[in-house]
Amino acid sequence: MFGQLDQIFVTLLHWLVGFLPVAWRSLASSLLCIGFVISVFPGLFALVTVIERKGLGRIQNRYGPNRVGPFGFLQFAADGIKSLIKEDIVPRAADHVVHFLAPVVLLIPVLLAYAVLPFGQNMTIADYDAGLLFFFAVGGAVELSIFMAGWSSRNKYSLLGAMRAIAQMLSYEIPLILSAVSVVMIVGSLNLSDIVSHQNHYTFGIAHWYVFTPWGLAGFLIFFIASLAESNRCPFDLPEAESEIIAGYFTEYSGFKFALFFLGEYLGMFAICGLGITLFLGGWTSPVSWLSWIPSYVWFLTKLLAIVFVFIWIRGTLPRLRMDQLMNLAWKFLLPLALVNIVVAGLWHFLGAGALRWLVCAVILAAAYVALGRALMQHQKLGKRIYRFAY
Amino acid sequence: MNPLQFCLLVSALLFSIGFAGAVTRRHAILVLVGIELMLNAGNLNLIAFWRFGPHPEALTGFIFVLFSMALAAAEAAVGLALVIAIYRHKKTSNLDEVKELKG
Amino acid sequence: MSLILVITAVVTLLAAVAAMSLRNLVHSALTLAVSFSGVAAIYLQLNAEFAGFTEILVYVGAIAILIVMAILLTRSGETPEKSVLTSGWLAGIAVTALVFTILGWAVLSSSALPAAPAVPPHVTVKDIGMQLMTQYVLPLEIIGLVLTVAMIGAVVIACKEEAPARILPVVAKTTEPQPAPGNPAAPIPAAAGAFKKAGAA
Numbered sequence: 022m023f024g025q026l027d028q029i030f031v032t033l034l035h036w037l038v039g040f041l042p043v044a045w046r047s048l049a050s051s052l053l054c055i056g057f058v059i060s061v062f063p064g065l066f067a068l069v070t071v072i073e074r075k076g077l078g079r080i081q082n083r084y085g086p087n088r089v090g091p092f093g094f095l096q097f098a099a100d101g102i103k104s105l106i107k108e109d110i111v112p113r114a115a116d117h118v119v120h121f122l123a124p125v126v127l128l129i130p131v132l133l134a135y136a137v138l139p140f141g142q143n144m145t146i147a148d149y150d151a152g153l154l155f156f157f158a159v160g161g162a163v164e165l166s167i168f169m170a171g172w173s174s175r176n177k178y179s180l181l182g183a184m185r186a187i188a189q190m191l192s193y194e195i196p197l198i199l200s201a202v203s204v205v206m207i208v209g210s211l212n213l214s215d216i217v218s219h220q221n222h223y224t225f226g227i228a229h230w231y232v233f234t235p236w237g238l239a240g241f242l243i244f245f246i247a248s249l250a251e252s253n254r255c256p257f258d259l260p261e262a263e264s265e266i267i268a269g270y271f272t273e274y275s276g277f278k279f280a281l282f283f284l285g286e287y288l289g290m291f292a293i294c295g296l297g298i299t300l301f302l303g304g305w306t307s308p309v310s311w312l313s314w315i316p317s318y319v320w321f322l323t324k325l326l327a328i329v330f331v332f333i334w335i336r337g338t339l340p341r342l343r344m345d346q347l348m349n350l351a352w353k354f355l356l357p358l359a360l361v362n363i364v365v366a367g368l369w370h371f372l373g374a375g376a377l378r379w380l381v382c383a384v385i386l387a388a389a390y391v392a393l394g395r396a397l398m399q400h401q402k403l404g405k406r407i408y409r410f411a412y
Numbered sequence: 413m414n415p416l417q418f419c420l421l422v423s424a425l426l427f428s429i430g431f432a433g434a435v436t437r438r439h440a441i442l443v444l445v446g447i448e449l450m451l452n453a454g455n456l457n458l459i460a461f462w463r464f465g466p467h468p469e470a471l472t473g474f475i476f477v478l479f480s481m482a483l484a485a486a487e488a489a490v491g492l493a494l495v496i497a498i499y500r501h502k503k504t505s506n507l508d509e510v511k512e513l514k515g
Numbered sequence: 516m517s518l519i520l521v522i523t524a525v526v527t528l529l530a531a532v533a534a535m536s537l538r539n540l541v542h543s544a545l546t547l548a549v550s551f552s553g554v555a556a557i558y559l560q561l562n563a564e565f566a567g568f569t570e571i572l573v574y575v576g577a578i579a580i581l582i583v584m585a586i587l588l589t590r591s592g593e594t595p596e597k598s599v600l601t602s603g604w605l606a607g608i609a610v611t612a613l614v615f616t617i618l619g620w621a622v623l624s625s626s627a628l629p630a631a632p633a634v635p636p637h638v639t640v641k642d643i644g645m646q647l648m649t650q651y652v653l654p655l656e657i658i659g660l661v662l663t664v665a666m667i668g669a670v671v672i673a674c675k676e677e678a679p680a681r682i683l684p685v686v687a688k689t690t691e692p693q694p695a696p697g698n699p700a701a702p703i704p705a706a707a708g709a710f711k712k713a714g715a716a
Binding site: 435490494496 | 516520521524527528531532534535536540543544547550551554557558561562563565566569570573574577578581582584585586588589590591598599600601602604607608610611612614615618619622623628629635636638642643646647651654658661662665666668669670672673675
């Protein structure tokens, strides 16, 4: 019975498509899958915006929005209506065509990225052989839209924010891709469904998720930090920092276009979390074998919500990084650590099963982490804190 | 016209457009844009011949294209660095004005 | 020869024409990105998926951004008022027309071109990897070397010349005013001590 519940979306798709003549079936199947993505993920976006505001509120010792709907959970509806009826102001000197197209160009690659994520067993929309490459390729196309937004506004702050955002996203793409390369090396395939099915084995009841291995844990942490930077989330949200450059590249956008940017940013965050889950946290598999009766898409959603919750927690806790601190972290710490991680993943494969490879890999990674951390902090002496003006 | 001829014509047209841009525009960066279009046209030609040629399982054309893309990226980087350096030196990126070795 | 291939090809060519003829450079760079995406779509139609994804990753995600950054760094973002064409542009157009005529005639009248095979080739990433590691391993290593050299060369060429001389004094200034812990002779606590005395008096 649980097997059927697991495959319920797949059987529903086949049943609906079966009504049509054969020539129309692939088109109808694609359209239904597109409908699924477009209805589920913006719905999740709506839920997460409310959870984020309430979560941040609680971290800051206040209630979040609690007026609209039960405990404030219909706040997204109020926000949506507000953004639709707001006046759309475009600066007179702005480049109207590019200004109009920027939010659209943001959304298209981000929605395309959902095509290769495995949401459940047999639930990948486009199971490409080079699925991971497709994901990173469309992720790179997002930067062009940020530039379009920043440049077309003809505003110093927007351009500055856009340049910072592009520099940040380009810098953090490299550790992101390198941490994924270590997984690809071990699995031997770029196909995301293959990567998940390689993690679908259980030893003593615990799943073979890659995050439970030393190189997988390091890879997951690198991927996590790089994905925070890719989605312009705190502590890497200098490009859109309100206290620094007003709103960065969103400054001249109002009303629905701003809502589209917001939607695009959150959808990008979900997509990249989904990829992290697929690569390191076992995708749709359950962590322990005695819970594998729970449907696969429920596990995927649970893990996605858990990671989004950690994103919100980090946003409420950590201060923002400066631009040079951000770039130093990417180029001088995460990139060498990701390269060491690749070497360690190779060692893991060639040392064969046993306790030796755990020890060797863990020691090499710990040594690299400590050495790189010290190298990054070479100009600062972190001594006892001295309050200069509080005597 | 079979698909191979169509792809080759598209590639030839893309090459001509890139060539036209590279020799008619004054700005140095647009010359580089034209060069990128020409490289793309060449890659399209290679992929068309790989797809419709006698031995597609040998992957020769395909691998050639991968290397060509990597080289195009390297060449774009160096070319644009040169344009930036010339701008810094001569305060212009107009190819009609950077025709002297002196300075 | 499907309709989608024809439409994609038309879009690519129109975007390429726009990229080469628009006055504003940023618009030109953006239409160039559209043209690259069009070429990637053509690759996907020709069953070269890996090449299509690599094209988007390398060209749209990197080269287009590079061109846009170079446009901004050379302050060419504004639409120019003067002519954008070089002197002798007419000769350029004439040569282009000649080149295209010759290429088109060669393609359309050649009898050596093979027809399409019945089954499109299914290329897996594993096949590409095997070829890259066995038959094409030397070009792979050389490409790695070329990319490293190009990266270092581009940074060296585009780097500002007086940068190394300016960094050291700035670093020295930021590490100076850390008073040693427990040092009563540091100037700042002394000033604060003077303030307290003035307040107590």
